[in-house]
Amino acid sequence: xxxxxxxxxxxxxxxxxxxxxxxxxxxxxxxxxxxxxxxxxxxxxxxxxxxxxxxxxxxxxxxxxxxxxxxxxxxxxxxxxxxxxxxxxxxxxxxxxxxxxxxxxxxxxxxxxxxxxxxxxxxxxxxxxxxxxxxxxxxxxxxxxxxxxxxxxxxxxxxxxxxxxxxxxxxxxxxxxxxxxxxxxxxxxxxxxxxxxxxxxxxxxxxxxxxxxxxxxxxxxxxxxxxxxxxxxxxxxxxxxxxxxxxxxxxxxxxxxxxxxxxx
Amino acid sequence: xxxxxxxxxxxxxxxxxxxxxxxxxxxxxxxxxxxxxxxxxxxxxxxxxxxxxxxxxxxxxxxxxxxxxxxxxxxxxxxxxxxxxxxxxxxxxxxxxxxxxxxxxxxxxxxxxxxxxxxxxxxxxxxxxxxxxxxxxxxxxxxxxxxxxxxxxxxxxxxxxxxxxxxxxxxxxxxxxxxxxxxxxxxxxxxxxxxxxxxxxxxxxxxxxxxxxxxxxxxxxxxxxxxxxxxxxxxxxxxxxxxxxxxxxxxxxxxxxxxxxxxx
Numbered sequence: 001x002x003x004x005x006x007x008x009x010x011x012x013x014x015x016x017x018x019x020x021x022x023x024x025x026x027x028x029x030x031x032x033x034x035x036x037x038x039x040x041x042x043x044x045x046x047x048x049x050x051x052x053x054x055x056x057x058x059x060x061x062x063x064x065x066x067x068x069x070x071x072x073x074x075x076x077x078x079x080x081x082x083x084x085x086x087x088x089x090x091x092x093x094x095x096x097x098x099x100x101x102x103x104x105x106x107x108x109x110x111x112x113x114x115x116x117x118x119x120x121x122x123x124x125x126x127x128x129x130x131x132x133x134x135x136x137x138x139x140x141x142x143x144x145x146x147x148x149x150x151x152x153x154x155x156x157x158x159x160x161x162x163x164x165x166x167x168x169x170x171x172x173x174x175x176x177x178x179x180x181x182x183x184x185x186x187x188x189x190x191x192x193x194x195x196x197x198x199x200x201x202x203x204x205x206x207x208x209x210x211x212x213x214x215x216x217x218x219x220x221x222x223x224x225x226x227x228x229x230x231x232x233x234x235x236x237x238x239x240x241x242x243x244x245x246x247x248x249x250x251x252x253x254x255x256x257x258x259x260x261x262x263x264x
Numbered sequence: 265x266x267x268x269x270x271x272x273x274x275x276x277x278x279x280x281x282x283x284x285x286x287x288x289x290x291x292x293x294x295x296x297x298x299x300x301x302x303x304x305x306x307x308x309x310x311x312x313x314x315x316x317x318x319x320x321x322x323x324x325x326x327x328x329x330x331x332x333x334x335x336x337x338x339x340x341x342x343x344x345x346x347x348x349x350x351x352x353x354x355x356x357x358x359x360x361x362x363x364x365x366x367x368x369x370x371x372x373x374x375x376x377x378x379x380x381x382x383x384x385x386x387x388x389x390x391x392x393x394x395x396x397x398x399x400x401x402x403x404x405x406x407x408x409x410x411x412x413x414x415x416x417x418x419x420x421x422x423x424x425x426x427x428x429x430x431x432x433x434x435x436x437x438x439x440x441x442x443x444x445x446x447x448x449x450x451x452x453x454x455x456x457x458x459x460x461x462x463x464x465x466x467x468x469x470x471x472x473x474x475x476x477x478x479x480x481x482x483x484x485x486x487x488x489x490x491x492x493x494x495x496x497x498x499x500x501x502x503x504x505x506x507x508x509x510x511x512x513x514x515x516x517x518x519x520x521x522x523x524x525x526x527x528x
Contacts (some may be wrong), residue, residue: 030445034452040468044313044320047465053316177294184298188305194312203308 013105017112028113032120035072038065039128041193047188054198059196060226066128067147067220068192073121074114075155075215079106082177083166096256103163103252109158139223146230147223153237154215161211167248170255173257191217195226208232211240225231265517273370275379281348281381281408292458295384299391306458309462320462328460330399330486334419335458336392338481341423342430344385349377350434357437360525377431396489405489418498421505425481426454428508431516438519457482477504 021028023172038165042065083106086092095102129136134197139147165182168175187193189203189212196207196217207213221228285292310332314325323331353376356362365375386507400407433450437443453476461469461479480501487493 024442026440027442028446030449034445034448037452037455040456040464043465043468044459044463048313048320048463050313050317050320172290174288174291177291177298181298181301184301184305188309189362198312200312200315202419253527 013108014112017108018115021112021116024053028116029120032117035069038069038115038192048061059135063224064195064226065175067224068216071151071216071219073117074151075158077158077162079162080166080176082106084169084176087169150219150222154219157211157240160248164248164251166254167251170258190215277379285383292384295385299388303391306332321460323460326402327490330489331460331482333392333399333484334485337389338422338426340385340388340392343388344382346427346430348380348382350430352380353434354437358441363525415485415488418488419500421501422481422485424505424509425477428512431512435516435519438523454478480504510522
């Protein structure tokens with residue numbers, strides 16, 4: 001009964017958000033294009049033969065960056081910005097009355113956006129293969145499933161981190177600048193611009209304890225067939241989710257107590 | 265007479281927007297930390313590129329740092345002036361408040377391009393200048409008047425090109441209403457400006473100098489600093505900057521003919 005209700009809620013939310021997202025196809029296409037930085041980085045790596053020193057062939061590196069692009073496409077999170085706007089506009093108040101945590105709404109929004117984005121990402125990948133035909137490969141089914149799971153876990157980690165930051169809106173009103181601050185280490189340490197293997201030893205010694213390499217580097221290595229420690233990666237991803245989830249619940253319950261609606 | 269009026273108006277703009285921005289003092293601090301971390305991150309990325317090779321696209325590490333410095337200064341200028349104002353245009357057009365701007369006895373482009381200011385960008389500009397001074401020392405460049413004036417000219421040209429690019433995209437809001445994501449695409453392309461143009465493959469080099477003149481924005485001023493620049497390149501940059509400025513003006517006046525306000 002209860003599970004049926006939850007299922008119905010989730011389906012309705014997803015349906016509503018999907019049709020909402022379909023209205024903004026051009027927007028989402030542009031957004032997909034704005035994620036092509038990994039390809040520029042790939043160009044620097046291969047054009048200057050920098051990959052020789054880290055023992056990754058041109059083909060493997062181009063697969064890595066293509067996968068990094070894909071993982072990034074399906075783990076982009078913008079909860080903070082939506083939540084900040086809603087909270088400044090006072091839209092959070094009606095959400096709070098409903099018997100559903102408002103973050104489910106944002107969660108459905110993100111999933112719906114990913115579904116809408118999928119064809120555009122495929123088109124970009126298609127063009128990538130036209131320019132780099134030698135890097136075409138077909139991952140086996142098991143690896144493909146595992147990397148979808150790990151991409152989803154990466155998305156969950158980022159969603160939880162951003163939700164925690166978003167809850168800071170209850171105290172500071174402008175939480176997006178904190179998010180921009182957190183985005184910097186994500187950008188440079190997650191493996192979006194350079195694979196983590198290429199990092200100097202003094203960074204590699206501690207980076208695997210942080211969540212960053214599991215956001216993009218791990219799923220991308222997994223999918224592209226580069227060397228990676230699968231069990232450690234998945235365990236660390238789940239571990240981080242287990243750490244972040246109670247933290248989010250705590251800050252959410254503290255925050256809602258603190259909440260005072262804007263303009264009332 | 266006219267100029268004096270505009271100066272007076274600009275002083276008022278500065279006063280009001282500074283007053284409103286300084287309400288969020290912690291935000292400014294967070295933004296400063298973000299700017300520092302982002303600079304550290306990109307130097308870190310650069311050091312990864314250089315860890316096993318002395319040159320990238322013919323640039324040494326110390327020379328490539330100059331590009332980072334100029335990029336940081338220009339990014340600071342973008343964050344101080346272009347970003348807050350031009351995102352405001354989107355709002356003006358969506359909500360129909362552009363009417364009030366057009367009714368004022370003042371040039372509309374002047375008004376919407378300079379109305380707001382974000383003081384945290386100043387810190388980034390200063391950060392960029394500090395790095396530039398450091399680069400001048402480690403590269404043992406001797407400063408003289410002609411060199412300084414040339415670098416000033418090229419940097420001002422870069423600012424003009426950058427402004428025009430931002431303004432072009434914001435102007436298209438008149439037709440498309442939502443252009444946030446087009447700005448994201450521009451931002452991700454501008455990211456290329458952090459690296460010397462010669463480190464990319466030939467086709468990308470053409471793309472970034474003909475279609476989107478990012479090459480002109482950071483590479484040419486850096487070459488001037490190193491005394492590597494040739495006269496025709498500087499002349500070309502001046503011509504490109506003038507064309508961009510004139511066209512951004514024309515495009516704005518053209519777009520205004522299609523402006524039909526909102527809900528009226």
